[in-house]
Amino acid sequence: MHLPWLVKYQYAATLFFVTIALTKVSCFQFNFPFFPDDSNLWLSKSSSILFDAIIVTPDIIDPIDHYSGRVFYIKPYQLWKEKSNQNQIASFNTTFVLNITPETTPGGEGLAFILTSDRTVPENSDGQWIGIVNATSNGTSQPGILAVEFDTRHSFTEDGPDNHVGININSINSIQQVSLMNNRLNLSSGQDVKIHIQYINDTISVFGAMSGTSEESMETLLVSPPLNLSSFLQKEVYIGFSASTSNYTQRNSVRSWDFSGDDIRDDDKSLLWVVYVGVPIVIVLIIIGGLVIFFLRWQKIRHMEGPEDAYPRIEDQIKYSTMAPKKYKLRELTKATGGFSLQNKLGQGGFGTVYKGLLENKEVAVKRVSKNSRQGKQEFLAEVTTIGSLHHRNLVKLIGWCYENRELLLVYEFMPNGSLDKYLFGDKDCGDNYNFKTLDWETRRRVINGVAQALDYLHDGCEKRVLHRDIKASNIMLDSDYNAKLGDFGLARTIQKRNETHHSTKEIAGTPGYMAPETFLIGRATVETDVYAFGVLVLEVVCGKRPGNVYAQDEYKNSIVYRIWDLYGKGKVVGGVDARLKKEEIVEEEVNCVLVLGLACCHPNPHKRPSMRTVLQVLNGEAAPPEVPKERPVFMWPAMPPSFKDAEDSSLIQGTITPFTEITGR
Template sequence: MASFNSTFVLNISPYSGKFVPLGEGLAFILTANPGLPDQSQGKWLGIVNNTSSLSQQGIIAVEFDTRKSFDEDIDDNHVGLNLNSIYSIKQVSLTDYGINLSSGSNVTVRIQYDGKNMSMFVWLTNEEGKTMNNPVLSWPLNLSDYLPDKVFVGFSGSTGEDNTERNCILSWDFHSSDIDENPNLLWVSIVVPIVVVLLVCVAFYLYWRRACSKEDPEEAYPRIEEQIKESSMAPRKFQLKELRRATSNFNLKNKLGKGGFGTVYKGLIGNQVVAVKRVSKDSRQGQQEFIAEVTTIGSLSHRNLVKLIGWCYESNELLIVYEFMPNGSLDKFIFGDEKLGTEMQELSSKRRHSIICGVAKALDYLHNGCEKRVLHRDIKASNIMLDSEFNAKLGDFGLARMIQRSEKTHHSTKEIAGTPGYMAPESFLTGRATVETDVYAFGVLVLEVVSGRKPGNQNEQNSFNNSMVCWIWELYTKDRLLDAVDTRLDGQFEEDEMGCIMVLGLACCHPNPHERPSMRTILKVLKGEEDPPMVPVEIPSFVWPSMPPSFKSDGETTLQGGQLTPFTEITGR
């Protein structure tokens, strides 16, 4: 008889942050038939047909119930063991354990079956890390009484017509073993991989030592100069000694800040004040982002883009030289300098509008004004620089990518690029950057600028929700949109103009990417040439694949297709 150990993290929460009746829950299942029974929605959890409480196919389920749907249920917050039936042979309320399945918190579950002793055990741990030494549920069980030799393992869940919730499995690990297998073979399966790994490590070490003894110090990042010179407008190349002299050998007194993959210093080259970014040598993505930034922004020219002056690659140092922005980044004016605990000069309503317009012009240029469309992929307040007149300039093109306008409208990656809080919900599923994902980030920035609030962490409870966007949308639902305006403005703003900007921000943050306006439309709205797009009174639920796109009047194409691309991690900056 086989044994198994299944560990997963589940998150059950209401849609759109609204407290509506929840239901019905989900279940971890072992079944002889992976097909979905007919009429098994709602309280039947996709396990059995609603015409019968019993399964004819053979199924064992550990249910996590968030609704008291049957008289036999002990409450609306319990775990139960079901054997060929919707009714639990054993159930335990989780309330006494301090666990609320439908609270939106992460709950770690471990289900273990001991094939030798023929027993099932279930442990649960809540998000705060209150571990339990003893299982919540245990039951003697012979799997062969209910299941054939080969079974399907997975999850089944459902919601009712009036009782909705979002059931998410955030991670899952499953291991099984046959207790009857030959012990000698078991030892072989353990020892052989260890020996192979050791041999590979020794070979790699010897190769590394040999390579290091011959390595040219200029070859740590091969072909960088060649790749940069292949770009149509390669910027000026500096010598390392010039930039050391300009920054007083990267003196800490000249340090302006630290970004996603390097530190920025103030410098003086001739009579020109510059900003010099020094790429961290231990940065995983340093080389890739260095090349992306130099080749992308180096070939662009717009008054609302930070100007790239030059670059340097020497003695394994990667450096980028920009024009100096006296007022620094926008985030310090919205939130103050958190490290120093100081407040910056307040931004008037007029100045905030001007900054939003400047960023919109920059993005419209990237999306529509270049020979190759540019996707920035990391629009946020800390990447908006302000000159001496508070003109906004978009910078940090380390994640930017160029795409052919006639061939495709997206850039696919295995890692999700961007900053949590500014990332469109579809990014977590597709791994794609599109003009629509840039527009979403711009919408978050707009709401951030007018409200003075940070967007929040999308990964804290639910990857698809943004706390600031949801909060402002709920105020919009209650016809109290202007309550979200930064209190530091003290009411000194034009209500119609501010309302228009905030509705535009919500339109940019629409969960359906095909409903978001283009940057060309956004600019027209900001100039007063068009009304803002219609925005639903209540925030729509995120659904993927989204509805097919309609043709847009400005001729822009959008993301098409519903094939999901796998990803490995979120790359925040």
């Protein structure tokens, strides 16, 4: 046993804990770089989380006029305490990014950062009241509220201009306000606005800039007169935002939020007890803990070096992932799935078997990686380290993972309507004629749009570009409202640098029928190969036909791409629509547009395929579908280069051929 190491450990740990004991915890803080859910927030009835942002007033209902809303951090903050002859008031800093998008000219009415002990939204506080007060409570001591308002409309005589910031105490009338007309900051431009608020030495300072500017270069918008917050706010307050609309409307959202303040809770009396009683106990515990940790580390190293460990150091690899999800115990997942009962089996694939489970009173899907999966560890790690750090409404959410007794398990949110392929082709376990609900045209359009949004996020919306590499109907899951969520990231690969465009591989990964023809030559995944697979998916969703299971050697002549392109050349592309769809619900112009878009994504020349951003513009009616030749061009390699205008966006390196060794079908 390495005693010198243990002595050093004990000394360092003792010094650390004594320092902790002698130093009071002095900070109350939280940080939301985005808002994946509302678990740490309190939201009023009309507020919500949407697109990873706080929506303070309704954003998607129609109409969005005459609403007020409030959102708070869920825990209260002790702002002041009685001390000697003078109250001690905490200092704080907060930074947040607002996005106020006007729906009328001007927008209306505004948004405010607020501190109050009462989270309730006042009745009739819409319109000019900005959710702060109403006509009855305005100017009285009843509200007990401080607001830094970001007003976007001149609503009454005493109000400032359309674009101003103000300090309000128990009133909609500001004690101080400053017009932003002369600043380079436009609150209701529809662009992100970064705000920093500081309260120190009884003074509130407000700084701001259009997003993208560092805090050091922010402009000073307002500095308040001395304010004794303890004179009108209670000791404990909630910190958050309020906003409103009237006949004049706007979309009021907060995209990120960071808060840091002094923690002045009463802990002085316990301090001496901690020093004189707690420290000796801690020292004894440290000695015991050091011995236990040393023994466990020795056991772990010996275990990991043994031949019985199928996947050595797998936990260390996950540990270094920036946002790895929760780790579960094997016994928890075994109990949740009824011992991986066949009655709870949801499906099976090359990667493993999926079971329905009940975990922490919530339905989940548990994927048990097959021990016969040749690339089980690699695919398991790809799922945890890739999708674990992604947050998008059209991606299946990975909740947790487990590695224990050679078992690799993944825990996902449960998708009650299963996978898309069953609605298009039936269930192979029950025969193709198994009676699943026929998805109507509007649902199919929504599915296509949802997958397109997920891919646009993976390619250009997240911090590191992600290539999915296995887009197909069986990997598209449907929630209770038949909204599409892209799942199965076992083959996904992250491109570490944003200017990288491809992932080289020794194996050709993917599913035959969805794989772009150049894949078999270049041995790499690109955004264009993902786009090709998406195009095949579009065609099968509209036509209700399988994509075909053939390889590049016979040029996909039995595939759906060839069949639909042939119909398109004859001017009969709408004839490929799924016969189960009712004629009265189909809009031929829409069907034609979507099918042509699918063919464009399946162009043999990867340079001619649209980006997912362009795909979304077409699906949303913001752009016409790309031009597609009447006859499917012959696949040639090297591909014809793009025009000079598109060259800088190209993801393929002209003329580069990487050999491959094996095709991996999924």
